[in-house]
Amino acid sequence: MPYNxxxxxxxxxxxxxxxxxxxxxxKKTITRAGIPTLINPPDKSxxxxxxxxRERCGGSVVVISMAPPDGAEILREVLAMGAxxxxxxxxxxxxxxxxxxxxxxxxxxLKKIEAxxxxxxxxxxxxxxxxxxxxxxxxxxxxxxxxxxxxxxVSALExxxxxxxxxxxxxxxxxxxxxxxxxxxxxPFVLGIARDMTKPRFTSVMGIMKAKNKPLTVWNRADLDTAxxxxxxxxxxxxxPGVIFSPDLKRSGELLTxxxxxxxxxxxxxxxxxxxxxxx
Amino acid sequence: xxFFEFTEEQKMxxxxxxxxxxxxxxxxxxxxxxxxxxxxxxxxxxxxLGINGIxxxxxxxxAGQGSVxxxxxxxxxxxxxxxxxIAMMTHHMGPYPILLYGTEEQKKxxxxxxxxxxxxxxxxxxxxxxxxxxxxxKTTGEKKDGGWVLNGRKCFIxxxxxxxxxxxxxxxxxxxxxxxxxxxxxxxxxxKGFEAGRKEHKLGLRGSVTGDVVLTDVKVxxxxxxxxxxDGAKIGMNAIGEVGRAGMSAICxxxxxxxxxxxxxxxxxxIVYGKPISKLQAIQFEVAKIRTYYEAARxxxxxxxSLKDDGKPCANEVAMAKYFSxxxxxxxxxxxxxxxxxxxxxxxxxVGRFLRDALASIPSGGTSHIMQIIIAANTLSxxxx
Numbered sequence: 001m002p003y004n005x006x007x008x009x010x011x012x013x014x015x016x017x018x019x020x021x022x023x024x025x026x027k028k029t030i031t032r033a034g035i036p037t038l039i040n041p042p043d044k045s046x047x048x049x050x051x052x053x054r055e056r057c058g059g060s061v062v063v064i065s066m067a068p069p070d071g072a073e074i075l076r077e078v079l080a081m082g083a084x085x086x087x088x089x090x091x092x093x094x095x096x097x098x099x100x101x102x103x104x105x106x107x108x109x110l111k112k113i114e115a116x117x118x119x120x121x122x123x124x125x126x127x128x129x130x131x132x133x134x135x136x137x138x139x140x141x142x143x144x145x146x147x148x149x150x151x152x153x154v155s156a157l158e159x160x161x162x163x164x165x166x167x168x169x170x171x172x173x174x175x176x177x178x179x180x181x182x183x184x185x186x187x188p189f190v191l192g193i194a195r196d197m198t199k200p201r202f203t204s205v206m207g208i209m210k211a212k213n214k215p216l217t218v219w220n221r222a223d224l225d226t227a228x229x230x231x232x233x234x235x236x237x238x239x240x241p242g243v244i245f246s247p248d249l250k251r252s253g254e255l256l257t258x259x260x261x262x263x264x265x266x267x268x269x270x271x272x273x274x275x276x277x278x279x280x
Numbered sequence: 281x282x283f284f285e286f287t288e289e290q291k292m293x294x295x296x297x298x299x300x301x302x303x304x305x306x307x308x309x310x311x312x313x314x315x316x317x318x319x320x321x322x323x324x325x326x327x328x329l330g331i332n333g334i335x336x337x338x339x340x341x342x343a344g345q346g347s348v349x350x351x352x353x354x355x356x357x358x359x360x361x362x363x364x365x366i367a368m369m370t371h372h373m374g375p376y377p378i379l380l381y382g383t384e385e386q387k388k389x390x391x392x393x394x395x396x397x398x399x400x401x402x403x404x405x406x407x408x409x410x411x412x413x414x415x416x417x418k419t420t421g422e423k424k425d426g427g428w429v430l431n432g433r434k435c436f437i438x439x440x441x442x443x444x445x446x447x448x449x450x451x452x453x454x455x456x457x458x459x460x461x462x463x464x465x466x467x468x469x470x471x472k473g474f475e476a477g478r479k480e481h482k483l484g485l486r487g488s489v490t491g492d493v494v495l496t497d498v499k500v501x502x503x504x505x506x507x508x509x510x511d512g513a514k515i516g517m518n519a520i521g522e523v524g525r526a527g528m529s530a531i532c533x534x535x536x537x538x539x540x541x542x543x544x545x546x547x548x549x550x551i552v553y554g555k556p557i558s559k560l561q562a563i564q565f566e567v568a569k570i571r572t573y574y575e576a577a578r579x580x581x582x583x584x585x586s587l588k589d590d591g592k593p594c595a596n597e598v599a600m601a602k603y604f605s606x607x608x609x610x611x612x613x614x615x616x617x618x619x620x621x622x623x624x625x626x627x628x629x630x631v632g633r634f635l636r637d638a639l640a641s642i643p644s645g646g647t648s649h650i651m652q653i654i655i656a657a658n659t660l661s662x663x664x665x
Contacts, residue, residue: 205330205343
């Protein structure tokens, strides 16, 4: 049976340029100016999973992202990979959101898409965690908001055939520290897809050309008419980062002078004092 | 100079190809170079991405892009493996002349498989007597039993041992003034008497196969003739002049970018006298030169490619870009080697490969001297600023 699939994606700073990433000491946010972004790697795995589902069962793959305006570039790339339609939720009022405010915003984006399309999403996929924030919270929060069952750290998603009513049963696997758990599920559900669950396809030139004509809609705060201000952006975020600082890694050297015996004696004393050497 | 800007799609293309190259090419490039093997299996994957038929219209299975897009692909591949870069760029010289001079039947028969990655393309023009002495070719084509019989030997042919569909030139007679008449033929691998011969052991551009192509009583049907009888010189020159050289130029832009990136990395990481060598002006001067050569080569290469995309004459611009890019890729990699000190000659670093690849790029598609002859002829006959 065909599925209406939504995939939540996030543009993240390219890890190759992490040496240029700084943290604003006042706002406690990552300063990304001038750093190229890419699709959060686990999100790519989720996109691949969605595309494979669509190829097997039919339906549609819609991608959604809450990001600054240049997030459109990333969404165009997802369309080039093969997604059907993309939505960007972009507004200063949404900025500075923690995971709860992010999942709330995504919820209202998804609701608006559902209202416009006249369907409910059967499957909502997220990358399990983001390369920059790495909280792995959004997929579960989104599941709670949607009142759908949800699992995170999903490493396998397979079909187990259909039940008597023709509804497909999925076998899911979630990674644990020392192994994995198996689950069976029927749609609807929300999943946090682990980075290694799929091997995302490469984008083809033909895909890039097709993406040019696929719909990409940008919505601002006002468009999310079902959302309440108290849950959006920085003001709607109950978690706030505490003190952020770079640890002082300075090292100092001391030049020892004297006869070799004197220097050895001095080194031994220093090592004893620091606790590196104990005993006689 | 023809000014242009990359389109959004071209920027996305670069990003997509780079992602592929980082995953599938960069980790293995040194090994291909050391073992001197061409990763033919990657042609299938690159075909799926659209690189093999990047400039071929969609109706023949291509990606429907042009020369700028092709240069982007070649630069990105050659940033890590100029050897695979020249294999791909030579592959393009298979479908290109068929697209330009072939009949509708020939286009439909040969081009789709060359785009999809099912087949690899090649162009066999050069002979032991010389590559640039076009009219001195000794390979012959004789009309017989309603078809053609080809005999001769081609040398320094890239993709010699891996090409499935080759465009081959041969002398098929003389014109009324006694000048040799060359014709071009499409010859498929497996045709009786058509074989790859000696394989060259090259200084650079290893990871591509270069060798002889031997034709012994090769019988091809009448419809293997590309264009008209006597079109061979035009077909060969056009493919080499505007596609081969433009490709070599883009390959060297890739090498130059490699030099910039490695120079930045090394000079920031290498600590001497307590600080990175990038703080030293002597090093900075080298970094500045390498960067400037890269940018200049890039401008010339893409500018010439965009001329071609706009349907304007570009042989001179391509010759200048090729001349500059290959020479300065050589210069930049030597400078990078100097900058790196002893590390420069350690094969763990790619700089030695850059230098060897750049040197091998100079004669590929016409030496710097031939490029200068073309540029001088164009300049002396009507230079207009």
